[in-house]
Amino acid sequence: MTSAAGPAVVRPARAATRRRRRQGSNALAHVVLSIGGLVMAFPFVWQILMSLSSNAELTGVPPTFFPAELRFDNYVAVFERLPFLSQLWVSVVITVIRAAGQIALCTLAGYAFARMRFRGKGLLLALVLSILMVPSQVYLLSQYQIVQGLGLLDTIAGIVAPGLFSAFGTFLMRQFFLSLPAELEEAARLDGANPWQTFWRVMLPLAGPSISALAITAVLFSWNELLWPLVVATYAQNAPLAVGLATIAGDVNINYPVLMAAATLAMAPILIAFLILQRRVIDGLAFSGLK
């Protein structure tokens, strides 16, 4: 009893000093992290402030931090002066199709590569994964020729097509399905379920977290991607927002507050989704290790 009580008395005291020591040094951590956090957040805040300013305020010296009057009409002008709505539509459609397509194709293929036996499986998997090591520029010219040949330039189908097939997503889903116990399948099989039923009713319902990681990656990449849609969509109204903003910004007579409003609106859906799902998004992306 006494021997148990001894450490119990000592420990709180030692823990307390340690905690005090830790807290003392945490002050410095807070200073560094909040300065860093400010640097991270500043461009976003600045962008919103400028989107509510007049052009004179934005280009004034010294800079105006808080506009004299909040000009929400800059946001109205986004819809009147820029092809914002049609580009928003393109962005939404390509993002939804790509995420849905990747989930369908990658879960199916990932499951087969993880749990089924067939000839040439190892070789096929190696071929699929080999494309992860090749930078996207190597595909781009030829993908462009193919999409052009199919008559899909300047269409949503053309922008979306290559991105439906994800080697990374297949790998992600394969790794997940590999981690499930074999008994699940055995039970389903003995129960008379065919492979499709086993996949659909038994295995897929367990894949929620991996599917959400895959969906987050697909949505983020599709929404933000520039190079491929820039090449495929030659007319402004057929391009997604990422392309629209980058190209319009090249114009000389640009009204910067309106452009800032457009940029804020273009980022908003992803940023809001991120703020709502932050933990899941951070874990999903850190887990996947790639954009």
Add this chain to the structure above:
Amino acid sequence: MTLLERPARRERTAPRTPAAAGRVTRPDGWWPWLFVAPLLAGVGVFYLWPILQTAYFSFTEFGVFGGVTWTGTENYERLVQDERFYRSIGNTLVYTAVVVIGVPISVFLASLINRPGLRFAGLYRTLFFLPYVAMPTAISLVWRVMYNGDYGIFNYLLSLVGIDGPYWTSTEGFAIVAVAIVGLWSSVGFSMIILSAGLKNIPPELYEASELDGATRWRQFVSVTVPLLSPSVFFVLVVTIISSFQLFDLLYAVLGPRNPIMPESASLVYYFYSTGFIDNQKGYAAAIALAILVIIGLVTLVQFRLQRRWVTYD
């Protein structure tokens, strides 16, 4: 539940147990092909075939009115003496060098954010991760305004300490550094998250033991944190360098496609894009694309070679 509530079926299959066991190791017939066919078709058409086709294109020249002419190694001969190609490599290296500074910074930040009992850790995490999820072409626009030589906030702040700041986005040399600062800003949060996951995997007993031995914080950092974190640092370094070598979005959006200094400030990927899709020399662009593949492959290979010297695996 259905799996358990059907004894009749199970009895029926019971006598065939050897056969059932055999089926486990036997191929699944044509089912797997149904599962993999859609993906394989797409990967074949949009990825595997294009690798071969691009390799072929790199030995050809595209006619103005279509048609492809075999020109042998002409594109590659041109590439090895192309000054713009070397300049784009140089710009890419400058960009990468600046962005890589983010790796030690994020090791430091990750060690701060992982302090036990740190309050607001979730808030800090979210703030640092924000730039990584923001659309590059949208957030670049605000950077472009901040970099403006006349009314940008950076030159205003510099003027407060008596420095006459340059025209960041339209002066050669400054432009690529300006883009790299945005790259650094947007990638630090991601690296920090990966590294802080790595830090969480270090057993706390090691710190407790070294603390009992009277190790200082710095000593703990050098002898416990650094070696045990080195695999994560290596991963972050490889990912950072590969993605830096693919610089395109930020360059395009911060400088703007119609920027007169764009040709001098091009990255490898921008040079590939402008050759293939602005100048319409797709054969030559294919050669550049393959050069990018080789360069990234070599850089990654060197990193894997060097890792033996500093990365500790248990």
